[in-house]
Amino acid sequence: MADVDVTSPSSGKSYKASGGSASVEIKWKDDSEDGDTLYLGNVEGYTISLCYMDSGDISCPQTIVKDKKFDSNKYTAKIDAADVPNGYYFFQIYTTFEKDSTSIHYTDSFKLSGMSGPSASIKATSSVAAPDPQISLGEAATSINSASFSITYTKQTGRTKFAPMQMQPKTTVTHSKWSRRFASSSYTPYSTLRKSPNCRTTKTPGWSYTPKSATNTVSPAGYPTSFYAASSRVSKPTLSSASKSKRWL
Numbered sequence: 001m002a003d004v005d006v007t008s009p010s011s012g013k014s015y016k017a018s019g020g021s022a023s024v025e026i027k028w029k030d031d032s033e034d035g036d037t038l039y040l041g042n043v044e045g046y047t048i049s050l051c052y053m054d055s056g057d058i059s060c061p062q063t064i065v066k067d068k069k070f071d072s073n074k075y076t077a078k079i080d081a082a083d084v085p086n087g088y089y090f091f092q093i094y095t096t097f098e099k100d101s102t103s104i105h106y107t108d109s110f111k112l113s114g115m116s117g118p119s120a121s122i123k124a125t126s127s128v129a130a131p132d133p134q135i136s137l138g139e140a141a142t143s144i145n146s147a148s149f150s151i152t153y154t155k156q157t158g159r160t161k162f163a164p165m166q167m168q169p170k171t172t173v174t175h176s177k178w179s180r181r182f183a184s185s186s187y188t189p190y191s192t193l194r195k196s197p198n199c200r201t202t203k204t205p206g207w208s209y210t211p212k213s214a215t216n217t218v219s220p221a222g223y224p225t226s227f228y229a230a231s232s233r234v235s236k237p238t239l240s241s242a243s244k245s246k247r248w249l
Contacts, residue, residue, distance in 0.1 A: 087124025
């Protein structure tokens with residue numbers, strides 16, 4: 001699932017401080033659709049922080065902008081040279097949406113130079129891959145219009161598909177021949193890498209029935225009350241005289 005698809009800064013790019021600060025342009029695009037909960041038209045605010053990787057943990061010493069909306073999907077962050085030392089950094093983009101949904105995305109790592117911040121306390125010496133995004137959907141965002149499941153799967157065009165499922169079978173069989181209830185779809189693999197998926201996830205309807213259950217009231221069988229040695233039930237094999245005679249013929 002995607003929403004904020006970060007496109008800049010690119011991995012390994014360098015920025016040098018000038019006039020007491022370094023400027024880094026952050027760009028992202030919308031990888032959702034109008035009806036999606038995480039559509040960028042539903043954004044309530046962005047919080048952008050400057051971060052670095054410290055012994056495997058994400059550390060964010062500076063918040064660049066807090067809970068702000070932008071007119072476009074880009075923002076130029078200005079970092080005071082005295083705030084952080086030279087090193088490798090990345091931005092954390094925390095986005096809040098309507099219906100109590102949130103997402104956290106990270107830019108690729110970039111290099112800052114010409115900085116004069118405290119190198120003793122900030123050890124931004126490692127260039128790392130962007131951490132995985134985190135997405136949280138609020139309870140109000142989980143409701144689904146049941147009419148979505150009535151649209152033939154192959155005719156759906158959104159990135160979120162709705163698949164019909166077999167309902168609870170009846171108690172009797174009324175058909176003697178089988179027939180396909182829903183249309184099948186072809187499978188065509190990609191021959192080249194696609195920048196964004198044309199199908200993000202598939203949702204299925206809930207149960208159309210309520211399962212019934214009851215408590216087993218039968219008392220459990222008791223443990224055995226007597227035991228015997230296995231040897232008492234084993235008898236030594238014997239051969240009759242006639243069988244012994246046949247062995248020598």
